[in-house]
Amino acid sequence: MATAAAKRQEAPAGAVKLDVGFAVLAKHGEDLPGDSVEVVREGSSLIVALADGLGSGVKANILSGLTAKLSVGMLRYKCGLDEVVDCLARTLPVCEVRKIAYSTFSVLQASESGEAYLAEYDNPPAFFGKGRELLPLDRSKRTVSGRTISEARFNLEPDSWVVMVSDGVIHAGLGNVWNLGWSWERVGQYLSRTVPAFATAQEAADDLAEVTRRLYQGKPGDDAAVVVIKSRQPRFLTMMVGLPKKRENDAQVVRYLMESPGKKVVCGGSTSQVVARELGRELTVNLASMKKGVPPTGFIDGIDLVAEGTLTLEKTLSYLKQGLPRSEFVYQADGASRLTSILLESDDILILLGSAINPAHQSPDLPVTLQLKPKMIEEISKILESLGKKVTVVRV
Structure with missing residues (x-):
């Protein structure tokens, strides 16, 4: 018992627990969602990827799944983001008709020391907050293999949270409850009220996915994915x-x-x-x-x-x-x-x-x-x- 007690007291000062939850909705009429989420933990480190495949159905599911797995897998083995994006650019070419990538992505790398790195390509900007306050992230942009990548480095403290979503969440309610969809601003306001209230990240993710489904009146007009990361003191x-x-x-x-x-x-x-x-x-x-x-x-x-x-x-x-x-x-x-x-x-x-x-x-x-x-x-x-x-x- 003495050994177990000692190990419990070895957590470094300022260390946080990274709690992750996610949920994915498929477009109405499709068996498979076109959005994918991958989560990998290694020791005190966490890598999360959310990818949105072009279109919907089986093809989009394969493309988003490949994007998410490649991103997480390469970062896990210490590849740099440039290598990841270059690999994706060569693996997933731009659609010749619509001139957009076959899959977009958001990737978060974080450690229990509180250090976090966020990279985004054509997905809605991730939400970042602490407690009930939505906070801005200092993002910078650069071009990698022809893709414009948005990056941010920041610290996660107890009660901080990050929420990544695909555009299916932002557009929920389009033409029904909201003429132009739920919108990034309204989603952010909702998250600042609800995420701190949930005991776990999974509960927060399930809640956001359920509200999204309801805004689509139970028949999602697009695939939708949600990832919630809550940073808190270990329980x-x-x-x-x-x-x-x-x-x-x-x-x-x-x-x-x-x-x-x-x-x-x-x-x-x-x-x-x-x-x-x-x-x-x-x-x-x-x-x-x-x-x-x-x-x-x-x-x-x-x-x-x-x-x-x-x-x-x-x-x-x-x-x-x-x-x-x-x-x-x-x-x-x-x-x-x-x-x-x-x-x-x-x-x-x-x-x-x-x-x-x-x-x-x-x-x-x-x-x-x-x-x-x-x-x-x-x-x-x-x-x-x-x-x-x-x-x-x-x-x-």
Whole structure:
């Protein structure tokens, strides 16, 4: 546990967490969207590309997908932007009829130190803000392989955000709600009100995509893509699952749980009783939170969630496998939904996995899942890591 604690305290001063979410809408009548988004994380670095293919349908999907993948892939392997644009210029020629590129793009490179670089080619300018204020970016333009590229270098601080969109968002509502479409200015005003209010970037991206769809009256007249990057302080979670192998370690583990930064979760009936005992606090049960297949939650002052162990973890794993957004769980009262919501909003997750054997789970008549708590924790960890979260499991 000491090693895990040390690693959590090594984050450099001023470091931020880069939370990314995106959504893509296909033009009405098309099976595939003509816009594409690619996201790559490597350590503390992030590369995001949004590409808009000319036209719509399969051809546009292929062109935008190729543009996004090439951009992210080359930048990932330390190629300069000039090389990327030159490669795209030679790979994706200009349309002979319309005299415009087969795909436009926006690329953001950022690190958790706060440094950010934005390059744009023929896409709507990205939105940048902090809190509820929309801020201007100091952009410069230069020509690369016959393409005019807009560039900006800036710093991301806690509560900063960047939103990249394709022109399908800007033109939403054209001829219906708005004569000339939603417009860049109106979109910016909307984002300055809503992005800071959402707990995650994905919720903000889903919201903007849904408003865009509604402005098209449910039948998008163009493909539309949205990428939201929120910069904030890392969110920590420490989760105690089961009891330590040695009873004499109960106090040490509970003390570590309480001294850890961020939210605290306790899973397991016996575990909850021991935590309450060590803290000298009352443990109460909320029967109103019970849901079919999920036992009720409890309450201990100072703990964000007190839940049953195996059945709650099994349901939580099922929810995570479905890939549903956090918004599906945030207002639910049952233990599995609350645990799923907390896991999805957290960035740095430490799981204190108890090694004590629960005699109640050793019966051969019980379902196999009740005997495989460590296996469920392993699967939950893998899913969370695939979502860009740092997960550390410590056996106690």
